[in-house]
Amino acid sequence: MKKITRLLIAVALVLGVVALAGNHVAWADTAEADLPGLVLGQGRPALSQADAQKGSVVPPPATFTVCSPYDIPGVYSVGGVATLHLDEFSQGYCVGTILWNHRFAPGRLPDGAGGFLSEIVFVRIYLYGNLVDKVSTGVGDVSVCFALPPDKEGQIYFYDFYGPRFFHRTGQPAWVSTVTTNENGIVCTTALASGAYALVGY
Numbered sequence: 001m002k003k004i005t006r007l008l009i010a011v012a013l014v015l016g017v018v019a020l021a022g023n024h025v026a027w028a029d030t031a032e033a034d035l036p037g038l039v040l041g042q043g044r045p046a047l048s049q050a051d052a053q054k055g056s057v058v059p060p061p062a063t064f065t066v067c068s069p070y071d072i073p074g075v076y077s078v079g080g081v082a083t084l085h086l087d088e089f090s091q092g093y094c095v096g097t098i099l100w101n102h103r104f105a106p107g108r109l110p111d112g113a114g115g116f117l118s119e120i121v122f123v124r125i126y127l128y129g130n131l132v133d134k135v136s137t138g139v140g141d142v143s144v145c146f147a148l149p150p151d152k153e154g155q156i157y158f159y160d161f162y163g164p165r166f167f168h169r170t171g172q173p174a175w176v177s178t179v180t181t182n183e184n185g186i187v188c189t190t191a192l193a194s195g196a197y198a199l200v201g202y
Helices: 002-033 049-053
Strands: 063-067 074-078 082-086 093-100 120-127 130-132 142-147 154-159 181-183 186-190 195-201
Touching: 063 074, 074 093, 082 093, 082 120, 120 142, 154 186
Parallel strands: none
Antiparallel strands: 063 093, 074 082, 082 142, 093 120, 120 130, 120 195, 142 186, 154 195, 181 186
């Protein structure tokens, strides 16, 4: 009788530990998803398997890196929010992106610029694994494009987020407007500098 009682206690303890572990994993996933500005990147499913089986489409990755000459030239969707257009780059260059929640934007927009009409796309340009501040058009060409929401007007702004690393930013940082093209509601700008790009307007 004592052996049976001990066995039952042992089984109950094991089941308790398994239940606690399961709750811990579920809590960890929930806490991570609630982190401010967190965007799920490549390698993490955006939808559950059940949703996928219903025919839902998994959005493109919000974080990725492509390198010359293997992945460049090409056009890449950044989380379904923007597109990154890459032309020929010299060998050794890579371009990475991060999609960031505009509610946690660095810096401030100039007066009269309006508000954010999109999430923020961080563009990072690397040469042999080292971040570079900018490239010339003779080295490669990269542009970022956004779709204007209906009945909205805007242009793309740039924030020199990585400027302090290269000691070329002085004064109070701010978003600055870029030369933006608009073709049938698709607005684009060259993105030859590492930093943050966003669609801004009314």
